[in-house]
Amino acid sequence: MPKQAKPATHIPRALALAFAVWMVFAATAKLDMGPLAFFAVLYALLTYVSDREVHAWFVEVEPLAAVGFALALDVALPAAPAVIAPAALLFTVAAIEIAVRRRLRTGRATSPGARPAAT
Secondary structure, rough: OOOOOOOOOHHHHHHHHHHHHHHHHHHHOOOOOOHHHHHHHHHHHHHHHOHHHHHHHHHHHOHHHHHHHHHHHHHHHHOOOHHHHHHOOOOHHHHHHHHHHHHHHHHOOOHHHHHHOOO
C-alpha cells in the first residue's frame, strides 16, 4: 500500500515570520527586554510541548541540522539573548529529543538472562 503524502504545513513560514517580528521588536524596543524575553522563551517552550504540529516539525528535522542550528544559536546567544533565546531553546530541546529517540530506537532491549554470563 503506498504511503500517504503528508499534508503541507505552514509551520516553517509561521516560525520564520514570528522570529523576524520578534527580532524587529526586540531591536527597536526601548524597554527592559528581560521580562519580555522570559515570556517569549516560556511561550516557545509551551508551544513546543502543547502543539503537535510544531513539535512534529521540530522532531522531524534532520538530526545533524537540529544539532547545527542548536549549536549556532547557543554560540550566538550572548550577542543578543533576548532575540535568540526562544529559537535557541527550541532547537536545543529538539536536538536532545531527537538524540534520545534515536538512542532508544537503536538500543536493543534485552533481558539480563538473554546472554549467559561469562564464567
